[in-house]
Amino acid sequence: VIVPHDGDTWSEPLYAASHTLNGNGEMTGLEWIREAGLLHGPIGLTNTNDVGTVRDALVRHAVPSGRSGSVSWALPVAAETWDGRLNDIAGGHVRPEHVHEALAAAAEGGVAEGNVGGGTGMICHEFKGGIGTSSRVVEAEAGGWTVGVLVQANYGRRRLLRIDGVPVGEAIPVSEVPSPIAAPGPPPGAGSIIGIVATDAPLLPHQCRRLAQRASLGVARMGGLGATTSGDIFLCFATGNRGMPAADPRATAATTIAIRALVDRALDPLFEATVEATEEAIVNALVAAETMTGHDGVTAHRLPHARLVEAMAGRPQPRRQRGAVRRVPA
């Protein structure tokens, strides 16, 4: 299991980097992450119209009024996907207090999946989407590192959905399970998947970027194209190094710090782990999601579990049990 960050994430940043498959989306804070290679603070995921509200609430979490905070300024990460088919997105329903409640409620342990948080109104491959997570552990001789992926999955066309290579979208077409996207042609805001990749390997920022890019390969294997209406942005952070001072220059006296870096050779298993965990996180979002009817009467149907099992049964050969990476037991 990934060692959670047990300190103050604002004053003890982590190495991080991002990758964009298609940029029709928003993730605030990326300019600073690209420059400094450091992620400060918790990550907010919400809908397109309220990403600013969440972003500013995170600033106030970092720098409370009165300047008693641990840092003087903050450039937080808040990301979004468009839930306007199911949610009254223009209604301004996400407010700063929801951010503060979420931060207060954050805890170790399992992550809720499906119709939760920013993932509540998601549509994925024209089924009900949502939040999904998955992780992989690389073999001990490769370092034994864990890679975890969390997605807010809101992208993709039905006919393109594949699970472990099986064309599930073709097997369960919209003629069988209706699509919430009724109109012909590419729907407005049809897309977007936000992926957060976390690892306990001691990656440097440029190595985090390489893992973030591999999340896009997992999306590709599920049938994602990075459609032009899609905001497919991936952020990777690594907890394997600690002690980097905050951007706030008051935070340190020393000019150098001792850290560790993964050697390139050891990255390949992490690449494979990231691709697989991204795939499985999307599957988990689809499987955990519940059918939902939105504010305008549009219904997004869940992926029918029995039909999924049936479609997967035809898979010609079981995947080998032991590759370079393995699933983390539940």
Added chain:
Amino acid sequence: VIVPHDGDTWSEPLYAASHTLNGNGEMTGLEWIREAGLLHGPIGLTNTNDVGTVRDALVRHAVPSGRSGSVSWALPVAAETWDGRLNDIAGGHVRPEHVHEALAAAAEGGVAEGNVGGGTGMICHEFKGGIGTSSRVVEAEAGGWTVGVLVQANYGRRRLLRIDGVPVGEAIPVSEVPSPIAAPGPPPGAGSIIGIVATDAPLLPHQCRRLAQRASLGVARMGGLGATTSGDIFLCFATGNRGMPAADPRATAATTIAIRALVDRALDPLFEATVEATEEAIVNALVAAETMTGHDGVTAHRLPHARLVEAMAGRPQPRRQRGAVRRVPA
């Protein structure tokens, strides 16, 4: 003069691109501009803590509640610099109605400079900073294009300030005009300059990126270093092409559009124009700004005009009157 955009900026985007000199700052909307090469909607400039408020207010301007707007979703550009030495930045004083008022009041004509708008609480080279603008017109045989630059200037150390090569910061040291940045060492949030470069040349997105990068050269000539506490982000847009449909896919039926592009050879005068206009926009921000005492009693002194004239008088040779670009008459 640059032909102002006379249409709906949300449904008629413009080619655009950005460049970051140092990314310790925020400009929302950049992922989408990088991907599509298009700027949708007006640009908001504000302080660090309220950039989300401004960004979400711009979304509501683009997509009013009830979905009667011209587009279905928006990823607006809102940028910031840190004014916490003079402003009660944690007070949440910027509210959505201020954005709507600013949009309603927007008009053609001269741009107010100095202590206005997002530039109210700026500090630049340890003098009072603010908003500044400048423009250049390239020779008729080079196309006669105009380049205009607007800066929100909040960066830099006194000792490094140069104007047209003259070490003005050395000539008017902090022993003569005190610095608002009292503490030794690099101050928190010391930095940041946001620059908006606009041209009526028909630039493609990758050409806009090249102009945006030249703004960083203008900052360099003024004595900026892109300090690590600085968010020096430049956005360039071009009004020379119109008719590009909005990201919203409902906006068009055709699959191609006719546009024009500048040939590479014609870019050099625009590069020079951008560098010069950036320099002069910073000078104008410094000259237009007024001495201000902030909420905590810190005073940022204006650049003393008489002393500036005196310092510049020693300049060895007048610059030639006719280069590849010329100043736009006031």
Added chain:
Amino acid sequence: VIVPHDGDTWSEPLYAASHTLNGNGEMTGLEWIREAGLLHGPIGLTNTNDVGTVRDALVRHAVPSGRSGSVSWALPVAAETWDGRLNDIAGGHVRPEHVHEALAAAAEGGVAEGNVGGGTGMICHEFKGGIGTSSRVVEAEAGGWTVGVLVQANYGRRRLLRIDGVPVGEAIPVSEVPSPIAAPGPPPGAGSIIGIVATDAPLLPHQCRRLAQRASLGVARMGGLGATTSGDIFLCFATGNRGMPAADPRATAATTIAIRALVDRALDPLFEATVEATEEAIVNALVAAETMTGHDGVTAHRLPHARLVEAMAGRPQPRRQRGAVRRVPA
């Protein structure tokens, strides 16, 4: 069919851009393509050690001694993959005359696949690799554009190979068909795939970049990870605009040119076409390649065709015949 460039590719460049999945490789000329968005001249594909020889030979093709050429200088594209397991790569066997012979022999029509040219010594998913090509045509209402992909495929592990989702690599393991990569662990230079994406759509440079990135999604669907020893670099160029002057400033008098651009909405079918054509180009490289024993006695076995048919037979459902894109008839 893509309209071939019927003019002088040195003086009539095309819009182009690249994407790198993993950069352990060389493709010269990319800095200039990134800057100007233009590809000048033919593209050379060769092995790692001789890429400079090919690059300089292309310069001499562009700018013959005596300066009678159409341009004054050239920054050509030459790319490589490492064939040192089968080829005496340090022997310097590629010489300038081979480049000139290849240029003289270039002709319209079908492209040879398998063990040809720079692809002669390739190994792909631990089978014999090589050159492969494929193309797709988008529906008429989406513009009817063609996308063609050529790969020099030299990447990947056996166990990860998938064709149209079927785990072919698991079905034909190294215990059945030996791998040329005998040593345990990631082999030196194991990787690399170069992909050239060509389209007759009138793409702007930033749109070419988006297509180039989609080639990486096709590699992902085949089982590629962008391994850290891999140089996975993709170049996309578009023939839909002509008349852009060469970088050489003597080539034009006008400062602007009239061009066309694809609207974003019309890109999605091209994205899907690029992903599919990349997959099929890799399959074609594998299927066309012949078993080869190299200079050191290492044998790379071809993908056994009968076994491939057998493995694919288990595929649960046929892919639908009509999607957004269709195969180009042979």
Added chain:
Amino acid sequence: VIVPHDGDTWSEPLYAASHTLNGNGEMTGLEWIREAGLLHGPIGLTNTNDVGTVRDALVRHAVPSGRSGSVSWALPVAAETWDGRLNDIAGGHVRPEHVHEALAAAAEGGVAEGNVGGGTGMICHEFKGGIGTSSRVVEAEAGGWTVGVLVQANYGRRRLLRIDGVPVGEAIPVSEVPSPIAAPGPPPGAGSIIGIVATDAPLLPHQCRRLAQRASLGVARMGGLGATTSGDIFLCFATGNRGMPAADPRATAATTIAIRALVDRALDPLFEATVEATEEAIVNALVAAETMTGHDGVTAHRLPHARLVEAMAGRPQPRRQRGAVRRVPA
């Protein structure tokens, strides 16, 4: 003084990164440096047409025939500027043996400046250019690090040349000292400056990138615009970390290594040092260069030293002796 690399640069790479001001140039090896953050091997500087020859010769230096080398493959850095006004650039006069001779002759100590090596045929601000170097040491409390810059300076217009802010190009116009660039308008290949930034600070790759970008600010202060015919590419490497294994996966068993990183706060003095050293390296290239008449009878005149002293005499105020950085005594 920077501690020179006392080991095998092929098997003991250094953290590195690049920045491009204008990409009309070639520097091979950049894709791999961007990916891995590591520079392997010596750096070759030559002319535009022979950069492939130099690149392949460096491969043969890294991986001698017979595979007895320390690495299995190499992606070396070879960069160029265009010297076709003075040199018979199409003549193929640079041959592999020149590279091997240069490598054999490499030694510690002072670097020859002016008309030497790849800098022999350079033209800079329409004076004779060449190779120049300079360095700065930051204050002890900032770490005491050294930054050294080497340029191959071949860019710029006379009228824009400034030295320490003084408009020297205006003071010594082409009517006084003729320009080797006779034709009106932007000349073919007029541009290019290659800059190599080296430091003994323990920079990570993303920090090297930041220093490389600051070299472009030094060029800006001298009057460079990153003209569209210019290949202005900067590479920064850091010797402050050692022990990173080569890309070749045979080179190590461990999966992590211990390194040091500079904290962000300590970067600002290095930024200032890089800007100043780049400026001075260009000045040194100009001052060290000797008047040269080329193969076609074109003469590039040196910057006249007495006139330079005269022009600089008018500078209004001496620069302060003690800033954040200081010059390295000769």
